[in-house]
Amino acid sequence: MTEIVRIENLHKSFDNLEVLKGIDLTVNSGETVVLLGSSGSGKSTMLRCVNFMEIPTSGKIYLNGDLVGNERSGKMTYRESELCALRSRIGMVFQHFNLFPHMTVIENVMEGQVIVLGRSKSEAREKAMAQLERVGLAEKAEEYPARLSGGQKQRVAIARALAMDPEVMLFDEVTSALDPELVGEVLKSMRQLAEEGMTMLCVTHELGFAYHVANRVLFLNDGAILEEGEPQKILKTPKTDRMREFLEGHSLFKLPD
Amino acid sequence: MEWNFLAVLNDIDLLFLGLVNTLKVTGLALFFGVPLGLVLALSRLSTFKPLSAVAGFIVEFFRTTPPLVQLFWFFFALPILIDVSMTPLIAAVVTFSIQSSAFFAEIFRSGIQSIDKGQWEGAKAIGMTYSQSLSRIILPQAVKRMIPAFMERSIELLKTTTLVSTVAYADLMFQANELAQKTFRPLEVYTIVAVIYLVLIFLCSQFSIWVEHRLAKSGEGTVR
Numbered sequence: 223m224t225e226i227v228r229i230e231n232l233h234k235s236f237d238n239l240e241v242l243k244g245i246d247l248t249v250n251s252g253e254t255v256v257l258l259g260s261s262g263s264g265k266s267t268m269l270r271c272v273n274f275m276e277i278p279t280s281g282k283i284y285l286n287g288d289l290v291g292n293e294r295s296g297k298m299t300y301r302e303s304e305l306c307a308l309r310s311r312i313g314m315v316f317q318h319f320n321l322f323p324h325m326t327v328i329e330n331v332m333e334g335q336v337i338v339l340g341r342s343k344s345e346a347r348e349k350a351m352a353q354l355e356r357v358g359l360a361e362k363a364e365e366y367p368a369r370l371s372g373g374q375k376q377r378v379a380i381a382r383a384l385a386m387d388p389e390v391m392l393f394d395e396v397t398s399a400l401d402p403e404l405v406g407e408v409l410k411s412m413r414q415l416a417e418e419g420m421t422m423l424c425v426t427h428e429l430g431f432a433y434h435v436a437n438r439v440l441f442l443n444d445g446a447i448l449e450e451g452e453p454q455k456i457l458k459t460p461k462t463d464r465m466r467e468f469l470e471g472h473s474l475f476k477l478p479d
Numbered sequence: 480m481e482w483n484f485l486a487v488l489n490d491i492d493l494l495f496l497g498l499v500n501t502l503k504v505t506g507l508a509l510f511f512g513v514p515l516g517l518v519l520a521l522s523r524l525s526t527f528k529p530l531s532a533v534a535g536f537i538v539e540f541f542r543t544t545p546p547l548v549q550l551f552w553f554f555f556a557l558p559i560l561i562d563v564s565m566t567p568l569i570a571a572v573v574t575f576s577i578q579s580s581a582f583f584a585e586i587f588r589s590g591i592q593s594i595d596k597g598q599w600e601g602a603k604a605i606g607m608t609y610s611q612s613l614s615r616i617i618l619p620q621a622v623k624r625m626i627p628a629f630m631e632r633s634i635e636l637l638k639t640t641t642l643v644s645t646v647a648y649a650d651l652m653f654q655a656n657e658l659a660q661k662t663f664r665p666l667e668v669y670t671i672v673a674v675i676y677l678v679l680i681f682l683c684s685q686f687s688i689w690v691e692h693r694l695a696k697s698g699e700g701t702v703r
Binding site: 273275302303306307308309310311313314316318319320321322323324333334337338339379382383386 | 595597598600601602603604605606607608609611615616619620623
């Protein structure tokens with residue numbers, strides 16, 4: 223197995239608030255890793271550090287074995303141009319979609335390919351259509367995002383990220399802003415991606431998705447990884463009280479079998 | 480009391496020349512003022528504190544001092560300070576470029592800040608640089624929202640340029656004064672000038688409404 227992302231002793235503070243207190247994680251090619259944790263546990267911050275949407279306070283991040291940034295007397299420094307290039311190799315999908323409302327669906331999916339990767343418009347259009355087909359939205363190509371449902375918007379956002387041919391995909395609570403009945407279509411697209419061998423790192427509250435799709439589940443608590451393991455084990459028989467509480471809170475009102 | 484436009488109409492080319500000069504000053508002030516306003520807005524939004532402080536000072540200074548004082552300062556005071564030969568046109572263009580850039584800066588700033596942070600994030604996440612995000616994602620959306628304020632400010636500028644007659648620049652107002660003295664017909668002259676401004680500004684606001692509706696058709700706009 224080849225390693226895609228490696229995080230070493232990641233720390234992140236906002237002013238005086240220490241959000242991440244030393245995280246180590248390796249994500250291998252084709253793996254789907256799910257991050258669980260209550261709000262404020264640092265899971266979104268951790269995800270956002272992987273593609274440097276947030277600059278880590280300390281620690282090292284490797285993509286495909288290459289260290290990001292330069293080490294100078296024990297401290298990491300980053301050039302903005304390097305970070306832009308890095309972000310173009312990592313796909314990210316957000317809770318609130320962040321589609322570009324002044325562009326049609328296909329233009330949204332072409333934008334990064336043309337502006338960042340320098341692909342020709344015809345090549346970008348072809349790739350964009352292929353990705354829209356992948357998420358089942360080819361017929362919406364010429365619509366503006368405002369005319370799509372939340373679930374469709376999120377699938378377009380996934381297509382936009384995929385069109386960049388990312389080495390890893392980051393999902394930041396991508397179903398949290400959706401109506402419950404629209405959650406399924408997005409999770410289905412994500413599951414399909416995972417099955418096709420995409421390397422994925424997902425922050426989510428969907429325990430069912432974690433159980434059925436993830437290869438590995440991490441439970442974050444107070445800025446550190448508290449538990450880690452296969453979903454079938456860790457979700458059924460958590461070792462710590464903290465994680466047991468968390469899981470109980472999520473399944474308080476389950477339908478009887 | 481008798482209206483007699485004939486005497487005025489005989490010399491209407493004087494007013495026409497004044498109109499051209501008014502449009503010239505307004506046009507040049509927009510030409511320099513809008514980009515300068517964007518630069519000031521971006522500087523003010525910068526996280527680099529000294530830059531944002533300097534931009535903030537310039538903007539507030541030119542927004543809070545009377546334009547006539549600024550015009551006199553550039554025309555009469557600046558040549559004493561540094562060795563430049565000021566013509567009325569240069570003084571007028573410099574004054575109104577900077578003065579309107581201060582107002583445009585605030586329009587740009589509020590326009591840019593009104594765009595959801597998620598748009599910056601969406602652009603950043605696909606690898607766009609700051610300037611790519613700004614020019615491709617943020618400004619196209621912000622400019623649509625800015626158009627009403629932008630047009631209002633441009634109309635305000637057109638009206639404020641009447642001040643240049645005080646430094647003997649032959650704008651519409653200056654020419655009107657000349658013509659009124661020449662013909663002894665201030666009533667007719669100033670009536671015509673008022674109508675010219677009215678028509679000019681009416682056309683501008685019609686144009687702005689048209690532009691807003693055009694933009695509203697493509698995706699998000701201010702009018703729906």
